Amino acid sequence: MDTTARRRKIRQTVINQTESELYNHDVYMYKDHPQHNIPLHEFEELALERLQLLRIIEEASLRGHKQFSEEWRKSINEDLAKHGLKKYMRLMRGANGKSELDVQARRADHLSHYILRLAYCRSEDLRRWFLSRELEWFKLRFIIQTPQSITQFLELNNLTYQHISTEERDQLKNDLILSTPGMSNVSCDASDIYKVNFSEVLPLVKNRRVYLHRGYAYILTSDLIVCVQSKFRASLNEALNIYSHRLSSIDDDRLNSLLTNLHNAYTGRNYIHESDKEGIDPASLDIYAKKNFPLCMSHLHHVFKSSHHLKHYSRLQYGLFLKGIGLLYEDAMEYWRQEFTKKIDNEKFDKEYSYLIRHMYGKAGGMTDYSPYSCMKIIMGSVGTGEHHGCPFKHWDSSILKQKIVEQGISSEGVNSVLEMASDGHYQIACTKYFECVHGQAPSTAINHPNQYFAESTSLAKEKEQKRS
Known part of the structure; x- marks a missing residue:
């Protein structure tokens, strides 16, 4: 499915x-x-x-x-x-x-x-x-x-918590006010106080936020969440x-x-380029890669342009991303051909590499209009030796990741923040922070798709250009 x-x-x-x-x-x-x-x-x-x-x-x-x-x-x-x-x-x-x-x-x-x-x-x-x-x-x-x-919730779920009487509350009022943060004479008189076994509210006991007496804790209605949760x-x-x-x-x-x-599963936008919209110029990809690509895609772009080759899964991740940002089929075929044929001849390209491009665009195989990979799909994939796809914040060694981030001119504070998030396993949040450090402001929502990163980056660039104009 x-x-x-x-x-x-x-x-x-x-x-x-x-x-x-x-x-x-x-x-x-x-x-x-x-x-x-x-x-x-x-x-x-x-x-x-x-x-x-x-x-x-x-x-x-x-x-x-x-x-x-x-x-x-x-x-x-x-x-x-x-x-x-x-x-x-x-x-x-x-x-x-x-x-x-x-x-x-x-x-x-x-x-x-x-x-x-x-x-x-x-x-x-x-x-x-x-x-x-x-x-x-x-x-x-x-x-x-x-x-x-x-009260209705407690009744529906057969949860019984004992109210203390007005007399008992008056007797304990001074102790309740001293032991319960935010409680005053007025709020104590106006609040329902519950008497529960102290073992049901250990977090409150630990933080000294409750009055204890003879094995019972005296809590406000708002603190019932501790028991119920x-x-x-x-x-x-x-x-x-x-x-x-x-x-x-x-x-x-x-x-x-x-x-x-x-x-x-990815639960956001698919980023399939609409057929009635103008495609991007392949000649602009170098500029986009430098300014608007997420780190995973700018790295793949650099490797492709410098080595004139990418392995299968790297081609899929990078190729579907380019498709999603608007690289049309004919331009894509020519773009891949120009780079690959700097090391191999046209015949070998047609025989061994052109099929995958046709397949990505729904021109071969099952004729499926494939979507670009989401961050989650990229993060959960495996990356072998000599392969360049994957998520930099998960799959790269921390020293390499640091080097690549520093090359973007990010402050040491920003670098440390991104590295800390990545080391804690928050890869998409690390990418979101990276976006913020590069662009000077956070994206509208947390990054969960490489094409979302590109869309937010280019949109921000257009806004800045309009303001300058």
Whole structure:
């Protein structure tokens, strides 16, 4: 299954009374397994949209925003809007609406969570990533709930937490104010105080943010997230372990293909050059490579122009990128021919190398109009000895990467920042930081595709040229 293909639009789902009752709150513990069938195309759509949601949440943190801050939430909301994920934006409002659109949003959230359980239970690394993102998504919705909505949530999930009486609160008021950050006489009188076993709020105990008395912790409604999130973590972790032992029961090849490859799926724009638009001039590629190509493609361009040859996977990565930025088929064939025939004759080029170019442009083989490779596809690929494709931030030795970055005239602070992100495994964020250092400002969104880098770079150059004019 080609998970990089343009996604189909789901027809609006008709919600019945049973589903309205089931999906009646914006925050779920996901205890009720889906009981109805859905079409395969909707299964795939829901999976890709939730994957995109979780990646957006991760990227917001990697950009340096403090988790759960207003800035962090705003970043997530803006990215959801850019990608048309309105259903998840709706769930971030904390409104718990009753309209059909609200119910549809909660239905999609419920189903997609279970779909991704099947995809992410397959290894310890996948489980860890999925668990972290789902905990963030859970808390993000919980902390914006009103006290009334939190009470409703607790009732729906059979979670019982004991309110302390007014008399007990008055007796403990001074200790509560001294032990609870931000609490005053007024807020203490106006707040619900819960009495829970201290072991349920160990993070608060560790950070000395709670009053303890005789083995109990006295917490505000806002701190209930610590208790509830702990239960959610334990429940989801156990479920993922159970799912991992039941994977063999899925005997549908279509589902297995999607689920196995989902984490590597690209969820953004395809960057296929539109046939009605003018192509780029091959003579401009040297200038583009110097100013507007991402590091992976500028390196491939340099190697190709200096050695007049690239191995198979390097040709694919570089060739599809050029196709995506607008190098038309006839120009591409001539461009590759001119370079290759500096070392070999035309006959050998036609016999051994021209087929791949025709194939990339859908002129041979299965006649498929191939998309350029996304960052994720490049990152997850293997790179052998003597090959030049791959992601520099993952596949290059740190000393070589540093040398190439320094050659761009980036400050030592910027170089260290990029290298640190790359060494921590945040390859796309490292590329985003590299873009910022080269161009003097960050791209509109985190880099997740080489052709996105090119599009943002050339757009920025045009804006600067217009301002100068």
